[in-house]
Amino acid sequence: MSMDFGGLRAVDRLDLMIHRGEIVALIGPNGAGKTTFFNCITGLYTPTEGDIHIHPPGGGSKRINGLKPNRVTELGLARTFQNIRLFQQMTVLENVMIGRHCRLRSGIAGAVFRPPHTVSEERQAAMDSYRILEKIGLESFVNDLAKNLPYGAQRRLEIARALATEPFLLLLDEPAAGMNPHETHELDQLILRLRETENVSILLIEHDMKLVMSLSDRIYVMDYGRKIAEGAPGRIKNDPVVIKAYLGEEYVA
Amino acid sequence: MTPLIEIRKSVLVSIWFMFLTFPIMVIRVNTVENVVEWRWHNMIAIGAGSFLLSFVWRYMIRRKEQGIRRQREGAGPRLSIFQRIGQERRIFLPALTLLAVAVVVFPFLVSMYQVNIMTTAFMYIMLGLGLNIVVGVAGLLDLGYVAFYAVGAYTYALLNHHFGLNFWVCLPIGAALGAGFGILLGFPVLRLRGDYLAIVTLGFGEIIRLVLENWNEFSFGPSGISNIPRPGLFGVAFSLEAHARYIYFIVVALAVFTIFMVNRLQNSRIGRAWLALREDEIACQAMGVDKTRTKLTAFALGATWAGLAGVIFAAKTTFINPASFTIWESINILCIVVLGGMGSITGVVLGALVLVLLPEYLRAFAEYRILTFGVVLVLMMVFRPGGIVSNVRRTYQFEGPDSGDK
Numbered sequence: 095m096s097m098d099f100g101g102l103r104a105v106d107r108l109d110l111m112i113h114r115g116e117i118v119a120l121i122g123p124n125g126a127g128k129t130t131f132f133n134c135i136t137g138l139y140t141p142t143e144g145d146i147h148i149h150p151p152g153g154g155s156k157r158i159n160g161l162k163p164n165r166v167t168e169l170g171l172a173r174t175f176q177n178i179r180l181f182q183q184m185t186v187l188e189n190v191m192i193g194r195h196c197r198l199r200s201g202i203a204g205a206v207f208r209p210p211h212t213v214s215e216e217r218q219a220a221m222d223s224y225r226i227l228e229k230i231g232l233e234s235f236v237n238d239l240a241k242n243l244p245y246g247a248q249r250r251l252e253i254a255r256a257l258a259t260e261p262f263l264l265l266l267d268e269p270a271a272g273m274n275p276h277e278t279h280e281l282d283q284l285i286l287r288l289r290e291t292e293n294v295s296i297l298l299i300e301h302d303m304k305l306v307m308s309l310s311d312r313i314y315v316m317d318y319g320r321k322i323a324e325g326a327p328g329r330i331k332n333d334p335v336v337i338k339a340y341l342g343e344e345y346v347a
Numbered sequence: 348m349t350p351l352i353e354i355r356k357s358v359l360v361s362i363w364f365m366f367l368t369f370p371i372m373v374i375r376v377n378t379v380e381n382v383v384e385w386r387w388h389n390m391i392a393i394g395a396g397s398f399l400l401s402f403v404w405r406y407m408i409r410r411k412e413q414g415i416r417r418q419r420e421g422a423g424p425r426l427s428i429f430q431r432i433g434q435e436r437r438i439f440l441p442a443l444t445l446l447a448v449a450v451v452v453f454p455f456l457v458s459m460y461q462v463n464i465m466t467t468a469f470m471y472i473m474l475g476l477g478l479n480i481v482v483g484v485a486g487l488l489d490l491g492y493v494a495f496y497a498v499g500a501y502t503y504a505l506l507n508h509h510f511g512l513n514f515w516v517c518l519p520i521g522a523a524l525g526a527g528f529g530i531l532l533g534f535p536v537l538r539l540r541g542d543y544l545a546i547v548t549l550g551f552g553e554i555i556r557l558v559l560e561n562w563n564e565f566s567f568g569p570s571g572i573s574n575i576p577r578p579g580l581f582g583v584a585f586s587l588e589a590h591a592r593y594i595y596f597i598v599v600a601l602a603v604f605t606i607f608m609v610n611r612l613q614n615s616r617i618g619r620a621w622l623a624l625r626e627d628e629i630a631c632q633a634m635g636v637d638k639t640r641t642k643l644t645a646f647a648l649g650a651t652w653a654g655l656a657g658v659i660f661a662a663k664t665t666f667i668n669p670a671s672f673t674i675w676e677s678i679n680i681l682c683i684v685v686l687g688g689m690g691s692i693t694g695v696v697l698g699a700l701v702l703v704l705l706p707e708y709l710r711a712f713a714e715y716r717i718l719t720f721g722v723v724l725v726l727m728m729v730f731r732p733g734g735i736v737s738n739v740r741r742t743y744q745f746e747g748p749d750s751g752d753k
């Protein structure tokens with residue numbers, strides 16, 4: 095798949111595959127095109143070339159390029175953002191309830207007349223959201239405004255919000271950025287736990303190599319929009335091409 | 348900071364102001380007698396005035412900072428008196444009953460002039476609440492809101508003129524046409540945000556007004572439409588005074604209806620999506636909210652109330668022309684929303700009352716109306732950026748790990 099911005103090719107014929115239940119990391123130097131790749135998959139950009147196919151757990155396969163972001167999310171892909179994009183003036187619970195939005199049905203008539211099924215749907219949504227917050231460990235913040243959360247908690251809230259959409263693939267854009275070692279360790283545990291309990295595959299962009307090496311089943315490395323290596327963590331760590339991309343020419347003996 | 352330092356700073360400010368205004372306020376050249384007049388008393392007035400203002404200003408800023416600090420320390424935001432009343436059921440219900448009684452007996456105690464003013468105030472409550480959906484909740488800055496008001500008014504006027512349809516038939520038609528035009532405007536501006544949206548909606552408002560002004564065959568141009576009948580009640584003949592009361596009660600009922608509807612809409616799945624759209628459009632989409640649909644419902648449901656209010660306006664004044672639907676009207680309604688408190692229903696109701704009643708009862712200062720408006724808005728932005736009553740989010744209570752409930 096490729097993506098151009100004017101004359102700049104931000105993603106250059108990258109192909110990437112994620113199997114069910116895998117944790118895959120996408121790494122690369124700053125400006126390599128990782129976030130752009132995410133934006134293409136989730137429908138914020140339409141890729142210039144190439145195809146994106148998904149195979150939802152229900153069976154079948156679907157090509158999703160050019161779909162609107164909300165459609166992509168409905169199909170089971172959910173993401174977090176590198177620069178946190180929470181709904182600042184809404185409470186933590188409401189943030190997660192927005193994640194539930196696409197799984198709920200009530201419309202204008204439901205809002206006005208409040209028939210029993212709308213009431214129970216709303217109640218269920220609040221409950222489900224609360225359960226998710228419990229899983230992520232944010233239940234003590236339920237009624238706080240999102241903007242008042244500590245930084246690490248905001249990052250986790252983004253994950254909670256994404257989980258609320260019932261994804262089968264979770265895309266995390268630098269979830270550990272700005273976290274201290276303790277928080278990072280907790281995040282590590284959280285991601286592993288999510289894979290077990292929620293049945294999600296995870297694609298992860300991350301600069302924290304320790305986290306990447308301990309978590310991922312496979313790693314893709316990009317530089318200047320191109321894939322330069324792929325494989326198990328052990329192999330990537332010692333790959334001269336990767337070391338060169340990260341540290342520059344002169345370090346390669 | 349001790350008061351002494353504050354006073355010293357204020358003294359400096361006042362000296363600076365005296366110096367700045369010296370040439371225009373103190374010196375006057377009398378060209379008839381060719382002498383220079385020194386008006387020292389002006390200087391004293393300016394010095395004292397600026398000292399006082401500066402001191403009050405500093406005091407207010409300090410109070411605000413203390414408030415913020417308290418909030419940081421975990422004391423939670425201080426609720427305003429209205430919010431506290433709303434939360435205490437014991438106070439809330441009697442207060443509401445009292446208010447209802449006051450609203451009902453009001454028109455029988457005062458002159459017709461007062462009743463008419465109150466009717467206008469309640470109409471603006473409807474307009475404010477409608478615009479509040481678009482601007483306050485969904486965060487779409489709409490400066491052409493008055494266009495939907497015009498649509499409502501002309502719906503009644505024209506349908507009555509040509510087909511003799513009565514007020515009660517036109518009321519829902521006006522609302523529906525308002526919503527229709529809301530969607531019509533919504534489509535082209537789906538991709539716009541912020542300033543761009545404001546400019547385009549402003550243009551849309553002007554277009555509607557200009558069409559009404561120039562399309563003589565359709566709308567009777569600038570001379571407008573007169574002799575629009577007041578709302579009837581099974582053919583009962585009303586005196587002028589009784590009619591004013593009748594319209595008053597219709598408007599009160601519709602305003603209450605509006606409050607009820609808007610409240611339900613805001614506390615629903617759609618209301619949440621509107622808020623999320625205001626907070627972050629991209630994240631909102633990425634979380635599975637259909638942006639197009641959400642924006643269009645906001646425009647449509649916002650415009651509905653303007654359509655309704657328009658029909659009432661035509662029926663109340665019995666005469667309409669395009670001059671009633673200028674951009675100033677939009678700005679006025681926007682001020683109600685901003686001043687009252689974006690997204691807060693109580694706030695908008697209060698905002699409407701303040702902005703309609705104050706100018707009415709302070710006719711003596713009519714010339715300074717816009718000036719006062721500006722000053723008040725600036726002060727509000729500094730000291731209460733959330734408006735008179737800022738919006739509080741609903742809280743949920745969950746008990747225990749397994750038996751959660753709200």
Ligand SMILES: Nc1ncnc2c1ncn2[C@@H]1O[C@H](COP(=O)(O)OP(=O)(O)OP(=O)(O)O)[C@@H](O)[C@H]1O
Nearest residue numbers: 099102104122123124125126127128129130131176
């Ligand atoms: N909307 C855009 N328009 C034009 N150029 C863009 C746009 N978005 C990204 N780019 C460019 O595409 C390249 C890749 O950017 P991208 O954000 O994907 O990098 P990244 O790998 O996520 O980097 P980082 O590790 O810093 O997050 C950069 O050169 C960037 O300047």
Ligand SMILES: [Mg+2]
Nearest residue numbers: 128129130176
């Ligand atoms: Mg990035």
